Amino acid sequence: MSLIVQKFGGSSVATPEKVANVAQIVADTYRAGNSVVVVVSAQGDTTDDLIQKAHEITEKPGKREMDMLLASGEQISIALLAMAIEKMHCPAVSLLGWQAGFNTNSAHGAARIKNIDTSRVRAELDNNNIVIVAGFQGLNKYDDITTLGRGGSDTSAVALAAALGADKCQIFTDVEGVYTADPRKVPNAVKLESITYDEMLELATLGAQVLNNRSVEMAKKYNVELEVLSSYTRKPGTRVLEVADMEKMLIRGVTKDTDVARISIIAVPDIPGIAFKVFSVLASKNINVDIIIQSIGRGDTKDITFTCAKEHVDTAIDAIRKNVGDLADKKIDVDTSCAKVSIVGAGMETHPGVAAKMFEALFDINCNIKMIATSEIKISVLIDADMADKAVSSIHAKFFD
């Protein structure tokens, strides 16, 4: 008998039929003799609808109240899924984030899990119940509801799997696994049987939209075996492990991320500490900065350029202007019509030709490169958003066809 954590995203529970489908998967897993904990997101567009409701009230809703509002979304989906499972004559009990013991810090809207008190979940499992847990949410030390931010349900699932010592954590989604590129855009994309945490981490960060990167980080840290699979077909998905299959594919995948904005602070005084101040201010606002480039100094100034999610642009500029005295009146350029295209693969570090091959693929389609960033297992370029899909196809063809 195994203890399995299964996570279902919002699109998997968007309609009564889909809820029934998920209930069937869960009931089958339970009837096969497993202990089952299920983590669910809010149904379909619920979260977006709730955000819309808040914006009909006020332009700048408070973050504490926003968390109170959004947490209702999963409350609905866990109750409905528990009902659907009970209808199949399996015992189920739904638990909110706080009931399942999710203790977080107080960063409303982007809270971090501090620890999980699993006593209630374990007691329900001991009573042979299927436990349905609201993803994405927890409670801070003031007993206020917090949310983990977008994609937080993946993190909830992995964290709970780690805390419970689960045998595996299955992330059900609307694709059949992790592909070498988005199969809807690139027909030749290939499904991977397995992939390492590190590779998955790069793919997640880069917008593969299969797994939230926080959840992969956590899976790696606690060595939780993940499987990404479809809630519609009953096929094996892609396993995410410490060491993946040995067949050495040079690159694992090509991804694009269009939720990226480029911010350039122009003619910054070339004195020590400016970069430190800028990025510590951004960190204090919980803004994840991705690529950072600092031009070499021209005279006594330099330019600092970085990328972040589009939604954080206003907060980022505001925070910099207000908190970094030297920059209050500097020109700040913003480019929101860009996309980041990346290739990932543990094999590439020892193959210097990989970058050249990628740039050639971009040259083939006459695509200009705005920024370049590399790590041991990935190469990313920032290009015009309009060119993103074409660029992914061209790069994928160059490496896989």
Added chain:
Amino acid sequence: MSLIVQKFGGSSVATPEKVANVAQIVADTYRAGNSVVVVVSAQGDTTDDLIQKAHEITEKPGKREMDMLLASGEQISIALLAMAIEKMHCPAVSLLGWQAGFNTNSAHGAARIKNIDTSRVRAELDNNNIVIVAGFQGLNKYDDITTLGRGGSDTSAVALAAALGADKCQIFTDVEGVYTADPRKVPNAVKLESITYDEMLELATLGAQVLNNRSVEMAKKYNVELEVLSSYTRKPGTRVLEVADMEKMLIRGVTKDTDVARISIIAVPDIPGIAFKVFSVLASKNINVDIIIQSIGRGDTKDITFTCAKEHVDTAIDAIRKNVGDLADKKIDVDTSCAKVSIVGAGMETHPGVAAKMFEALFDINCNIKMIATSEIKISVLIDADMADKAVSSIHAKFFD
């Protein structure tokens, strides 16, 4: 400085504009120097929509999961109202039932408040916050979410006012107060300046739909001064007190209740204990029984007839058949096309002509009476539902015109 509890029903917060209107009332009360606690119901049709969602999943949703589902409704409205109040630059904090300390028993769907731990609410008030509390919900001793049943938000408000020792509890609704009859149906209906708890209790029980009767009972028990008033006009409403104004009106109001079903158990053995068994079984299912009539025995059998809310008919019959051995195979008649019309007034007990006058008004419109029940301050008749509005008008005209 007073401590005021204000309660707003679902229709008062149904749209962003209405939420803003409520926020304005609350902000004005706060700016006038009062401490304000606000209790809110779910927006507009939210609760019905959620029930609908549950029924799309399963015909018989479990009660625990139903409470989990329904409690999300107030969670949305408290967050939105807090945002709207913050937009008006008043500090507000929303609290779920359990955060506000509502401890209940475990009767899911119809839970009773056991006690309220007001420490969090008091701490927020001490910090000069307006406290927005989710009505209708609480937590049982197992840390499971419970709901108080329909109209539960009124009860939440009065209970919280009692627990806090509030100076008054204002129940905002879509009518301007308590009328001698439904003003939408009876144009000559008169608004009462004040009314006693007992009279209000009869009116509430009888379907005046202004105040939930549990809330009036609680207000009477803890001597909480209530005021029923409109959230749209800024006029004084009707005060509900121990002793109302002295001007002796013979009757206070005429009401109808169409959510009533008549159940008759035919040819019950005329042996002791049958009535006891029937009504204790119904009580154990939390079914409120209203009028009870037992025919005098014919031979060795008698008929037992009672009324209850329509939604409880199936449960009631099922419970009787299963639990009262002698009745497993008896004929049970159900009539759901009836309405209860009542007159209420503390003065009527000493005026024997009142009943006659009421029956005359019914005779005037050729209305047949199915059942009659009287108490010290009310007379109720069960009639055809089709006749209910006409009956109210005829009775009202007889007493007030």
